[in-house]
Amino acid sequence: MIEGYIPYIFAISLFVLGLGTIVMKNNLIKILIGLDIMESAVHLFLISLGYRTGGTAPIWTGITGEKIFVLPIPQALTLTAIVIGLATLAMALSITVQVYRHYGTLDIREIRRLRG
Amino acid sequence: MNIMEHIAILVVITPLFGAFSTPFVSLAGKKAADIWVGIFSGLTFVFSILLGLKVLRSGIVIYTLGAPEPAIATVDYNGLIFPVRILLEVDALSALLALVISLIGFFAAIYSWRYMEHDTGVEKFYTLFLLLLTGMLGIVLTGDIFNMYVFLEIMSISAYALVAFRKETFEAVEAGIKYLVVGSAASTLILLAVAILYGVYGSLTIAQIAHLIEVSPSPLIWGALALYLTGFILKAGIVPLHMWLIDAHPAAPSSISALLSGVVIKTGAYAIIRIFFTLYGVEVMNRALIGWIIVVIAVITMFVGGSLGLIQQDLKRLLAYSSVAQMGYIALGIGVALIAFNTTAGDAGLVGALFHLLNHAIMKGMLFLIAGVILHQLGTRNINEMGGLIKKMPITSACFIIGGLAIAGVPPFNGFVSKLILYEASAMISPALAVIAIISSALTLGMYLRVIQTAFLGRAPETLKDIRDPPASMLIPIVILAILIVIFGILPSLPVDSIITPAVEAVKNQASYLSAVLP
Amino acid sequence: MKMSEKPYELSVIVRTVARLLFGLILIFGFYVIVHGHITPGGGFQGGVVTALAVIMLLAAYGYEGVVTEVREKILERFESLGAIMFWTLGLVGVIATATYFADVLYKGTPGELISAGTIPLMNIAVGMKVASGVAVLVIIMSIGMYYSRKYQKAEKEGAEE
Amino acid sequence: MVFGIETGFGYWDPLIWVVLFVLMFIGGYLIAKYAAQRATPFRADELESEIFLSGWGETVEKDLRFPSKHLYWGFRKALESAWYRSAVEEHSGILTTYIFWIVILLLILMLLIAFGGAM
Numbered sequence: 085m086i087e088g089y090i091p092y093i094f095a096i097s098l099f100v101l102g103l104g105t106i107v108m109k110n111n112l113i114k115i116l117i118g119l120d121i122m123e124s125a126v127h128l129f130l131i132s133l134g135y136r137t138g139g140t141a142p143i144w145t146g147i148t149g150e151k152i153f154v155l156p157i158p159q160a161l162t163l164t165a166i167v168i169g170l171a172t173l174a175m176a177l178s179i180t181v182q183v184y185r186h187y188g189t190l191d192i193r194e195i196r197r198l199r200g
Numbered sequence: 201m202n203i204m205e206h207i208a209i210l211v212v213i214t215p216l217f218g219a220f221s222t223p224f225v226s227l228a229g230k231k232a233a234d235i236w237v238g239i240f241s242g243l244t245f246v247f248s249i250l251l252g253l254k255v256l257r258s259g260i261v262i263y264t265l266g267a268p269e270p271a272i273a274t275v276d277y278n279g280l281i282f283p284v285r286i287l288l289e290v291d292a293l294s295a296l297l298a299l300v301i302s303l304i305g306f307f308a309a310i311y312s313w314r315y316m317e318h319d320t321g322v323e324k325f326y327t328l329f330l331l332l333l334t335g336m337l338g339i340v341l342t343g344d345i346f347n348m349y350v351f352l353e354i355m356s357i358s359a360y361a362l363v364a365f366r367k368e369t370f371e372a373v374e375a376g377i378k379y380l381v382v383g384s385a386a387s388t389l390i391l392l393a394v395a396i397l398y399g400v401y402g403s404l405t406i407a408q409i410a411h412l413i414e415v416s417p418s419p420l421i422w423g424a425l426a427l428y429l430t431g432f433i434l435k436a437g438i439v440p441l442h443m444w445l446i447d448a449h450p451a452a453p454s455s456i457s458a459l460l461s462g463v464v465i466k467t468g469a470y471a472i473i474r475i476f477f478t479l480y481g482v483e484v485m486n487r488a489l490i491g492w493i494i495v496v497i498a499v500i501t502m503f504v505g506g507s508l509g510l511i512q513q514d515l516k517r518l519l520a521y522s523s524v525a526q527m528g529y530i531a532l533g534i535g536v537a538l539i540a541f542n543t544t545a546g547d548a549g550l551v552g553a554l555f556h557l558l559n560h561a562i563m564k565g566m567l568f569l570i571a572g573v574i575l576h577q578l579g580t581r582n583i584n585e586m587g588g589l590i591k592k593m594p595i596t597s598a599c600f601i602i603g604g605l606a607i608a609g610v611p612p613f614n615g616f617v618s619k620l621i622l623y624e625a626s627a628m629i630s631p632a633l634a635v636i637a638i639i640s641s642a643l644t645l646g647m648y649l650r651v652i653q654t655a656f657l658g659r660a661p662e663t664l665k666d667i668r669d670p671p672a673s674m675l676i677p678i679v680i681l682a683i684l685i686v687i688f689g690i691l692p693s694l695p696v697d698s699i700i701t702p703a704v705e706a707v708k709n710q711a712s713y714l715s716a717v718l719p
Numbered sequence: 720m721k722m723s724e725k726p727y728e729l730s731v732i733v734r735t736v737a738r739l740l741f742g743l744i745l746i747f748g749f750y751v752i753v754h755g756h757i758t759p760g761g762g763f764q765g766g767v768v769t770a771l772a773v774i775m776l777l778a779a780y781g782y783e784g785v786v787t788e789v790r791e792k793i794l795e796r797f798e799s800l801g802a803i804m805f806w807t808l809g810l811v812g813v814i815a816t817a818t819y820f821a822d823v824l825y826k827g828t829p830g831e832l833i834s835a836g837t838i839p840l841m842n843i844a845v846g847m848k849v850a851s852g853v854a855v856l857v858i859i860m861s862i863g864m865y866y867s868r869k870y871q872k873a874e875k876e877g878a879e880e
Numbered sequence: 881m882v883f884g885i886e887t888g889f890g891y892w893d894p895l896i897w898v899v900l901f902v903l904m905f906i907g908g909y910l911i912a913k914y915a916a917q918r919a920t921p922f923r924a925d926e927l928e929s930e931i932f933l934s935g936w937g938e939t940v941e942k943d944l945r946f947p948s949k950h951l952y953w954g955f956r957k958a959l960e961s962a963w964y965r966s967a968v969e970e971h972s973g974i975l976t977t978y979i980f981w982i983v984i985l986l987l988i989l990m991l992l993i994a995f996g997g998a999m
Contacts, residue, residue, distance in 0.1 A: 106381070106385065107980055108976075112377065112975075116381070119384050119385060122385070123384075123388055126392050129392070129395050141759055157404075158398070161395075163763065164346075167763055168350065171353075171357055172357060172384050174856050174860075175360055175361060175380060176377070176381070176384070178859070178860060179360070179380060181860060181863040182367045182376075183373050183377050184863075186370040187374075195374055195377070195973075196972060196973030196974050197371070197374060198375060198378075198973050206813050213806065213809070213819065217803070217806050219802075220799045220802035220806065221799070221803060224796070263819075264818055265820045266812065266818060267817075268817070327799075378978060381978075381979070382979060386982065389982075419998070423993075423994050426990045429989055430986045433985065434982065440981045440985060441978075441981055441985060443977070444978060446971065447973075484998065485998070489993075489996045490997060493992060507959065507963065508964075510952055510955075544889065548887065611894065612894040612901075617887075620887050624887050624889060628889070646951055646952045646955075653951070690895070692892070692894065693884065
């Protein structure tokens with residue numbers, strides 16, 4: 085039953101990919117992209133936790149009879165996490181603009197006046 | 201509307217309302233915004249005291265959002281009842297943390313009145329300040345792991361913005377972006393841990409997950425524990441993930457530094473305690489292994505913080521290194537308590553850790569406020585450019601000397617008492633630990649003696665002629681915190697018996713935390 | 720071809736289409752917000768759609784063109800107002816002797832627009848906050864672009880002298 | 881009012897410490913006062929006022945200060961090459977180092993806890 089695990093495998097691969105990006109890249113924007121990939125991996129993981137085969141969106145449609153819904157709680161969690169991710173990303177990009185204004189570069193090997 | 205009934209949620213929503221109403225109030229001028237923030241942080245402090253009294257009187261307080269009961273009967277599982285709703289669960293540990301947070305927050309708010317007078321965009325500063333308070337209070341009061349993550353992010357994002365607040369300086373911007381990247385990486389790890397726990401147990405309530413872990417521990421939860429631990433070790437600023445702290449805490453405005461060093465990193469320590477002792481419970485985990493991991497990290501932390509603090513020239517950077525060292529002491533207490541749970545040593549470790557947490561919040565809060573006074577009056581943070589300050593600003597200098605000696609563990613101040621408890625607790629596990637702790641304490645003494653000798657005693661340089669004590673609104677918080685240091689030093693049984701011991705009992709008594717929520 | 724007087728603006732086609740679409744996008748955003756409790760979507764999604772209208776204008780007209788029409792100070796007030804509205808709607812539950820966030824207003828029939836108590840009101844509050852918040856965010860970020868353009872221009876003039 | 885506190889297996893009473901400290905301070909002050917009365921007064925402008933260091937006359941500046949950076953000099957000198965150089969270098973200010981440590985700690989904790997965490 086490999087099909088059931090495919091989303092998890094994707095999520096883990098994405099997570100490792102994002103982690104690799106933030107460890108290996110030197111450009112600040114690329115690091116932020118890596119962070120966002122990591123976050124998206126977790127979102128994918130959360131969403132696939134609530135998936136049920138053949139399920140529909142968990143909203144009230146008025147149709148009577150037997151129906152399968154996907155689990156709504158992971159979707160709510162993911163939405164919250166997306167909002168938080170958006171806020172973090174916006175903050176990060178705003179500070180990045182300031183970093184560029186002060187340092188004239190986005191190479192993190194040169195943004196290192198604080199040390200020791 | 202009975203206030204005591206809703207006291208738990210009021211602690212969280214009072215600063216939240218203050219945060220979003222401040223932009224409107226600041227239309228009436230900066231003075232109005234000052235008063236408004238003072239009122240709301242003061243109200244939060246009062247509500248925290250009331251909450252603490254209620255917890256001490258009637259045990260764990262449960263507050264469910266949107267419904268009278270946390271539990272709901274399921275259709276699928278034959279009417280089985282289990283908690284699904286969002287809830288606040290306040291035991292003595294949470295109440296202690298809430299009290300410390302709102303105390304330091306209140307003083308930092310009053311201090312900010314005059315400290316931030318030369319900055320622009322003060323209403324945004326106040327909004328972020330109150331959001332930071334909201335986030336911290338939410339973390340310690342919530343009974344739900346996903347809400348803990350949400351509040352953690354509210355706290356972290358406000359903290360990133362506040363660190364980068366003085367965006368005209370390169371230091372603030374650089375520290376801000378570094379703090380942001382490592383902080384969000386850690387937050388992602390924590391979110392992954394939450395997702396794993398949700399995937400395994402289908403619940404987010406701490407009590408419910410703890411119950412299920414007790415019943416059927418799955419191997420996946422240990423991966424979640426490692427993720428959690430890494431995330432919160434970073435948030436707590438423990439070595440080897442302390443480097444953001446050293447950059448970020450000095451870069452923030454000083455009232456925020458006091459809050460960051462005093463209480464924000466303590467929420468990481470709180471979360472570690474909560475995860476070990478309540479969420480996972482000591483019965484299912486390999487206490488010796490995990491305890492020794494924490495102890496080893498703690499010992500390294502103490503040494504790194506103490507030894508590197510010794511060579512710093514920048515006053516706020518030195519204070520940040522001292523924070524790292526003191527977080528090591530708190531972690532040492534937690535580790536000892538894990539290794540020797542429910543023995544004399546373990547209890548002493550927990551008492552020491554929580555008492556040191558309280559003491560360090562007071563001491564480091566005060567020291568950072570004083571560093572801000574020096575920066576405000578002198579315009580420099582370099583220790584070598586200061587001198588003879590005790591003649592120019594006697595009250596501030598006296599408070600700094602008290603705080604410096606207290607944090608270095610000199611009797612009869614409060615830092616000595618909590619460190620003594622930690623020495624004895626760790627010596628019961630292994631005398632070598634106590635020796636390293638004492639050596640690290642000596643290093644801390646060295647760095648504070650250096651500051652006291654250079655900056656406060658000796659002769660004043662020619663450049664520092666007309667330096668005075670700061671205005672009253674900056675001085676009063678410092679003096680009150682200094683008085684608290686002395687009182688807690690002379691009368692250690694006062695805080696220990698009244699608030700620390702109930703918190704320790706709450707940490708040890710996982711069953712009552714669970715039974716308060718589970719039907 | 721002669722360079723435009725306003726280098727930050729896109730071509731006239733883009734600008735016209737942006738002007739035309741502006742109202743439609745706003746209406747769609749409001750629709751998603753208001754129907755948040757009965758269809759997929761809600762305050763956050765609708766708010767982002769609404770903010771997209773402003774962002775589109777920003778792309779077409781540049782910071783200098785938009786900042787005269789959209790006051791970010793007023794949008795910031797709106798953002799705070801949305802948060803306060805959300806907070807107050809939560810407090811309604813406390814005042815009605817239930818708990819915070821309790822759903823105490825008229826529930827109605829499921830599936831109708833006027834139903835579900837305070838939830839649609841909360842959606843509107845969240846939509847207000849998100850729409851103005853995201854719009855302000857992008858406007859403020861584009862200030863950076865504005866300044867860099869100004870510096871480049873100043874440098875070029877300096878080089879010519 | 882209880883001043884003391886149990887500390888695991890010991891007992892700490894700050895009141896006794898404070899009382900002893902005050903008593904010894906007063907005692908020391910009295911002894912110093914007494915000695916100052918009894919001692920022969922210091923005569924300036926004579927041979928005794930000159931400082932000899934290992935038999936050499938030493939000229940010393942008027943405001944002799946003990947620079948604070950010499951505090952713990954031995955400790956810092958001893959650990960200079962073994963610890964301080966590498967520790968300061970490690971805090972390089974490069975963001976990748978910071979993240980690298982997160983990954984390292986995560987891997988270590990994963991290995992230790994995931995395979996040894998369960999009781």
